[in-house]
Amino acid sequence: MTIVLPRQRMALGGAWIALVVLSLPAWGAADSGLTASTGATIVGRVIFRGAVPPPQVVEVTRNPETCGASQSIQPMIVDPASGGVKDTVVSLVLQDRPVMPATDQPSTIPTVTNRTCAFHPRVGMAKTGDLLETRNEDPVMHNTHIFADNRTFLNVALVAGGKPVQKRVRSPGLMKLTCDAHTFMQGFVMVIDHDFVAITDAKGSFSIAGVPPGKQEISIWHETLGALTKQVIVPSQGELSVTFQYP
């Protein structure tokens, strides 16, 4: 009989945690004013000055009828006119903030699609609590294998014409996507545990709205160019313009 006891205690503990969790969002919002409707907007650009290395051309050894005879992989998409870098993840580094419980957030479904033996998008973002979806539009099987922190987050077979697979992301950090059937495939999903995140467009531009005023740290990450950070003072209203330059 004694073995039932810990379970009962756990159930009771669970109820207490649920209570605390329910009261957290209101407390967090009131305390730090972290809502998207107020605050300033950070607009900016990420640029790269220098010679863009040529794409890596890899020979396709499997399913050439779908994947092509070779694949040209170019992680550095730089606008020739302005030097803007696409697919850079820009996020605030928040300190002293109650971590929002993952299950208590409204959920969106960021999706990674396997198409012509590549991940679309190659670099994506998700928020903790989101359901991350992976689907296959190719007429061949893909084996989407997602690693988070050196550990398998999800390893699923996606057969031709098969169902998409969803899984909720719980912890922030960089996730790496591979395909065990097509080893040249690679992708990334950056998971952030708040709303202050954006990804640069083809011109290297980004915009993050509703940023609370005061001292903030902005971090950017690009697949091959790496990470940069910058300290800024955010005004209480209006726009703050920030430019990051690699290298």
Add this chain to the structure above:
Amino acid sequence: MLSVTILTIGLAATTVLAVKPEDHRATREHGRMIYERSCLFCHGAAGKGDGPAGWFIGRYSSPRPRDFTIGEYKFRTTASGEAPTDQDLFRTLTRGIPGFMPSFVGLSAEDRWAVIAYIKSFSDVFQQEAAKPLSIGLPSIPSSPESLETGGRLYRSLECFVCHGPSGGGDGPLAEAGSLRDGAGLRIAATDLTNRASYKNGASPRDIYRTLITGLDGTPMPSYAGQFVGKEEQLWHVVNYILSLSPEVRP
């Protein structure tokens, strides 16, 4: 007589759980003593899979002894990427892994539970909410010529042959090309399905079904659960087909 039988069955069913000690400090300390006697040689003092045995296993040979600090486990009843249940760890410890890890059935059940409590303390994945085991689609479908035909068709359309080979010999094109890697980036082999004794996650129909739906984390073997939602029974045809690739009794 009847009551004695019922009592015996009841006792047998609860014995494994009954001796499971609570996961507190004294249990983990007891587990550590057993670990350092029985597991350390392969898995290392800090659980990083870097015990002295690695010296003669070969630096680049795989699979390696499990690195418990990563918290990634192949043999689970839980979904891909989830931590195993305590029962999963108990099963692996009790059965061993054919060709790689010995069975520790020689330890008392209480000792095995204690060592599991200690192993879990190496990784924080066990601090998160425990994952629920996936359910096995029952009843199973017995093997028949029709079932084997469906299973063979699925074996091809699910592209099992890409790793395991057209006849199951572990010699599919990806295996032959040497592109199968484990989580540490080391080359690993696809299981030879014609040799049941080498099935690391067990060779009973339920074991094979479980491997198909959970996948083996840290290897290229994916979970097929998402592709069979609403038609789970079809997986039994794949199970039957896989079992048909190896003779029942090996000479």
